Amino acid sequence: MQIQDYSLVLPDGRQLFNRLTAEFVPGKVNILLGANGVGKTTLLDLIAGVRAGDRSHLLGFPTMGHIGYEMQGAPFTGNVTVLEALQMMRVLDDPAATLEVADLPADLQAIAHTRFKALSGGQRRLVLFTGICQLRRDLYLFDEPENGLDLRAVKRVMAQISRLASSGRTVIMTTHQLRALPEGNTQVLVLAGQCIAFAGTPAEFMAETQTGSLEAAYLKGVS
Numbered sequence: 001m002q003i004q005d006y007s008l009v010l011p012d013g014r015q016l017f018n019r020l021t022a023e024f025v026p027g028k029v030n031i032l033l034g035a036n037g038v039g040k041t042t043l044l045d046l047i048a049g050v051r052a053g054d055r056s057h058l059l060g061f062p063t064m065g066h067i068g069y070e071m072q073g074a075p076f077t078g079n080v081t082v083l084e085a086l087q088m089m090r091v092l093d094d095p096a097a098t099l100e101v102a103d104l105p106a107d108l109q110a111i112a113h114t115r116f117k118a119l120s121g122g123q124r125r126l127v128l129f130t131g132i133c134q135l136r137r138d139l140y141l142f143d144e145p146e147n148g149l150d151l152r153a154v155k156r157v158m159a160q161i162s163r164l165a166s167s168g169r170t171v172i173m174t175t176h177q178l179r180a181l182p183e184g185n186t187q188v189l190v191l192a193g194q195c196i197a198f199a200g201t202p203a204e205f206m207a208e209t210q211t212g213s214l215e216a217a218y219l220k221g222v223s
């Protein structure tokens with residue numbers, strides 16, 4: 001899955017991408033890093049097809065119906081319960097599917113009948129994440145999936161993302177939290193200077209920047 005030679009100028013005249021080329025490795029967690037405002041969400045929106053753009057620069061990506069995208073923000077109205085929200089997402093794949101409280105991850109069972117308007121921000125994110133993961137998709141896009149989650153929830157989310165990749169699905173995620181990344185098969189892509197400034201394994205990133213941690217590599221790599 002590749003983006004080739006993609007340039008984008010924003011409506012206010014700022015150039016966001018300049019001949020950006022990126023390769024996302026199938027069956028891996030591809031972790032997109034970069035400073036605030038550098039264009040990570042814009043790239044995910046483009047891949048997902050929720051942002052208009054010249055798609056001739058996108059090669060090998062599945063079509064929209066085969067992509068699961070956890071965007072920032074919750075797409076449900078306040079009166080929908082957690083169980084109803086997950087049920088609604090589940091029928092996207094299988095109209096006859098039913099969901100019981102016992103089918104939910106342990107951390108969501110206790111709030112299964114709570115309405116969205118009564119959930120915390122982190123709980124809303126967890127519901128949305130869980131709903132996306134229960135869909136069978138070839139490509140999953142997660143935009144800062146750890147955002148607002150407590151440490152235990154972050155571990156569950158990252159473990160689930162690792163499982164998606166080890167089951168052969170491709171994941172592209174953005175994050176600002178380098179201390180809690182998915183384990184296993186990961187590739188780091190650093191978006192800086194309007195293009196992908198580095199792509200490789202976390203170990204290669206540290207070797208290239210001659211640093212001993214991913215945080216140090218990031219700070220050196222994007223400067």
Ligand SMILES: Nc1ncnc2c1ncn2[C@@H]1O[C@H](COP(=O)(O)OP(=O)(O)OP(=O)(O)O)[C@@H](O)[C@H]1O
Nearest residue numbers: 010011016034035036037038039040041042043174
């Ligand atoms: N609706 C919009 N209209 C105009 N400009 C926008 C819009 N949304 C985003 N931008 C601009 O596009 C640029 C990239 O935004 P984007 O959300 O992709 O960055 P990001 O790398 O995901 O940032 P962050 O890490 O803060 O989430 C920013 O400079 C932002 O000002």
